Amino acid sequence: MSARSSSTVISEDTISEEDALKIKEWEVERLQDEIAASQGIRIRRRPPTGPPLHYVGPFEFQVENEGNTPCNILEEIIWYKDKEVSQMKERTPLSALKKAISSAPPARDFLGALRRSYSRTGLPGLIAEVKKASPSRGVLREDFNPVEIAKAYEKGGAACLSVLTDEKYFQGSFENLEAIRNAGVECPLLCKEFVVDAWQIYYARIKGADAILLIAAVLPDLDIMYMTKICKLLGLTALVEVHDEREMDRVLGIDGIELIGINNRDLGTFKVDISNTKNLLEGERGKRIRQEGIIVVGESGLFTPADVAYVQEAGVKAVLVGESLVKQKDPAKGITELFGEDISCKGPSI
Numbered sequence: 473m474s475a476r477s478s479s480t481v482i483s484e485d486t487i488s489e490e491d492a493l494k495i496k497e498w499e500v501e502r503l504q505d506e507i508a509a510s511q512g513i514r515i516r517r518r519p520p521t522g523p524p525l526h527y528v529g530p531f532e533f534q535v536e537n538e539g540n541t542p543c544n545i546l547e548e549i550i551w552y553k554d555k556e557v558s559q560m561k562e563r564t565p566l567s568a569l570k571k572a573i574s575s576a577p578p579a580r581d582f583l584g585a586l587r588r589s590y591s592r593t594g595l596p597g598l599i600a601e602v603k604k605a606s607p608s609r610g611v612l613r614e615d616f617n618p619v620e621i622a623k624a625y626e627k628g629g630a631a632c633l634s635v636l637t638d639e640k641y642f643q644g645s646f647e648n649l650e651a652i653r654n655a656g657v658e659c660p661l662l663c664k665e666f667v668v669d670a671w672q673i674y675y676a677r678i679k680g681a682d683a684i685l686l687i688a689a690v691l692p693d694l695d696i697m698y699m700t701k702i703c704k705l706l707g708l709t710a711l712v713e714v715h716d717e718r719e720m721d722r723v724l725g726i727d728g729i730e731l732i733g734i735n736n737r738d739l740g741t742f743k744v745d746i747s748n749t750k751n752l753l754e755g756e757r758g759k760r761i762r763q764e765g766i767i768v769v770g771e772s773g774l775f776t777p778a779d780v781a782y783v784q785e786a787g788v789k790a791v792l793v794g795e796s797l798v799k800q801k802d803p804a805k806g807i808t809e810l811f812g813e814d815i816s817c818k819g820p821s822i
């Protein structure tokens with residue numbers, strides 16, 4: 473904390489318009505943080521800047537470095553993403569994206585593909601993830617060819633694919649998403665991003681996404697509502713990800729949610745526990761999900777047919793799998809091993 477005394481006494485009329493705007497912005501940010509905190513969200517969207525200099529009157533106190541260190545890896549990722557997106561928005565404003573959207577390839581039916589796969593195989597529809605690295609596991613595959621991996625997944629019977637687009641922490645890219653889309657892969661594609669701004673949804677659509685991830689640990693209810701509406705408008709499926717009871721209850725309180733992912737990994741601590749899927753689907757919550765026809769995806773930490781059977785038993789109709797498949801020399805065979813049977817269209821159907 474630093475304190476500097478100012479020789480001038482700040483009165484209303486010495487505050488410039490620019491300062492007044494900064495003060496307003498700061499107040500709005502604080503209000504947003506308060507709303508998020510009231511919903512149990514611990515992740516702050518950006519590092520706290522402290523009050524603008526002139527806010528505090530004759531003695532200028534500015535908080536430095538207080539709370540300016542991210543509380544965990546998810547918060548670190550979100551703060552970086554916030555800066556990254558601001559820069560991208562400066563280069564390509566939303567108005568330009570809106571114009572480009574009419575020439576984007578039409579969106580494919582992500583939910584339909586999951587449902588069809590489930591009824592064809594009797595097993596959870598597979599969303600296979602094109603994932604080179606992660607902050608918790610490091611590089612998963614050195615010889616990483618996203619298009620080859622995507623084609624192998626499709627051949628092995630994946631219903632949909634998930635493509636990580638975050639560069640800094642997951643070594644993914646939007647080029648990968650575009651390349652997979654342009655290589656003739658027919659599975660609908662999930663853009664696996666850390667969405668903090670609706671701008672990213674338009675951008676993902678232009679790059680060929682059919683679905684996008686929205687993380688409840690990051691986004692307050694109003695943002696989820698607003699962003700799922702934008703997704704519908706653009707023909708994208710929103711996969712809304714939760715990790716605990718509180719997030720699940722918040723998301724179940726929002727109208728129009730069709731697809732919920734239960735992440736078995738805590739994005740703050742990296743701890744993985746597949747019984748999380750079971751716990752969140754028990755009792756009233758599970759009943760409500762069934763009544764409303766919401767499809768649930770079991771996400772992360774699935775390695776064996778027993779893991780898949782366990783989350784299916786808990787009530788999921790889809791699974792999202794990265795590590796255990798991407799590490800296989802032949803990811804198509806990896807799918808057969810993961811399910812304990814050949815789920816490709818050529819395989820024995822039940």
Ligand SMILES: O=P(O)(O)OC[C@@H](O)[C@@H](O)c1c[nH]c2ccccc12
Binds near residue numbers: 603774
């Ligand atoms: O590699 P795994 O353990 O099979 O997990 C895949 C996927 O669930 C995981 O990558 C994931 C789930 N939610 C996320 C949010 C952001 C980044 C990554 C993720």
